[in-house]
Amino acid sequence: MTDLTDGPAAGMTDGPVGPAPQNGAVIAAVVPAPGDEPGWLVQTLSDDGTPAAEPVIVRAVEDLRRWEASGARWLWDATEPIYPPLLTAGFSPLRCHDVTMTERILLGREGRHGEPASAGAVWARRHGLPVPADRVAETPDAHPALFAAALFGAPDPERADGDRAEGDHSGTGALFALCEAYVDQLARMGQNNPLKLLIAAESAAALAAVEMGHLGLPLRAEVLDGILTEMLGPRPAVGARPARMVELAGEIDAAFGASVNPDSPVDLRAAFRRVGFDIESTRSSVIKDLDHPATAPVLAYKELSRLFTANGWNWLAEWVRDGRFHAGYVPGGVVSGRWAARGGGALQIPKLVRRAVIAEPGYVFVVADAAQLEPRVLAAIAGDPALQAVSQQNDLYTALADDGFGGDRAHAKLAMLGAMYGATSGEAGRLLATLRRRYPVAMACVEDAARQGELGGVVSSVLGRTSPPPGQNWWDLSQAGSLPEATPAQERRARQIARDRGRFTRNFVVQGSAADWAGVWLSGLRRDLRGVPGAELVFFQHDEIVVHTPTETAAMVGDLTVAAAESARALVFPGRPVATPVRPVVVDCYADAK
DNA sequence: TCAAATGGCGCC
């Protein structure tokens, strides 16, 4: 038997392990066991969320597997922090319902972005009680649902305002709150199938995110060390700059005839101004056009500095252990539904560093990338027949170019990105007219979204994730600019924030819907990969998945990425004649994937 | 003196 903990009670093998749920009981609600007891308190629920059996303490992964084998879907307050110890003990569930993840989506739809979203919060709101903050403390004992139930005296809501100090030592209060939160959410989800799909996919994504952080992305430290040494010189002493950067700093000083700190934009800009270049910023894109001896060493310094500070030896020591880069992933961490990363810059691994991302012996990477996802998504959500036709093509931008840009692919791409991001100046602005003529429905879709934003409204992704509304400050500035006595500066400011907001909502409908699709793709692939021994889902970045898998399974895994993409297309964009192709590539080194 | 803001840049 595999113990979940090494606490004193973990050796007990004959404890009250739960009976596996019977047919018809498909939800297993899980909270940490109360007090110091190891393990978890689990209760079987019926489909509608009503308890179907007494809660039992579960201590071993074998027992959890039995529940899972009988068809249970796990219900818990939040995948983080419940799942990591389960995973460490070797248990990987097929699916779950993550109340907190779900609640954030539901609250957003109800115009209540940012309110506490834990099961305890849902429970408290349901009973008109004070709502606990999401993160009360980091200890398991202060787990939000447990905290709320203990604080308010559940399971008996009639006792809610008494006995607070006494708390809940049975742990059943937390289960009670969790189950009620689930019932509450079921009612609010109703029969909204796209929304249910989104919630199921997001819960599965939460599982995948914990697994990815746990597995880690294979990365050979000695290979990265070699790259660093080659480019920067040997690893410097703590607090010192690498030799190559010191050299370049010397060249910069010589070129300016003064001591200049290239890490300081203020200093650097002043130096360039002294030699006659009236630059507004010290971005590389600005400096590269300056005809001055300092230009080359400054650009070189910036590049090395970035490598050294973002992915240098300190980064290696902090994030890479035993040949794997372990980052923290936050599904739904971005308002659009994209993932965010916590620590290590996991979603911005530079191309150079990818040279150190090398498959282990006997394994390869299957890198699957959803090509040109966002314009295809736009075609789907807008229902634009002409753009849908273009989206069926292998290279969308080439097709676009042939369909109105005189075969100029670069222009076609620039125009399309501009349409989705809200750029209208310069080149992209001029090209927009062509898009509007050729794809009026798609352009109307993003322009309607922009108009909503400019007016302070919200927009929604295809499956129903809503954009956050503007804050009070936005409304204040907006109103100040529209009053008769507004100063020109206030009017300008109001116009500017309206435009900013419009660009945000314009992009949200596309980026958010792409994230919807990607989440469904990921969760489907995660499920399918469970049938491939040795296959590890090790990386996910917006529209790209990396699977580390035994060499002999590579072709099969590639096929699964394609099939999951097709399945996601059918689920997310039913009846829409668009394609969302992925092209899997089998490589030993991640850098070779592009 | 320390926390928050800014500038810059990597990824999508």
Next chain:
DNA sequence: AAAGGGCGCCATTTGA
């Protein structure tokens, strides 16, 4: 007329 989306992370700068 003008209008470049989302993030995380680092070093520097600013400001309370």
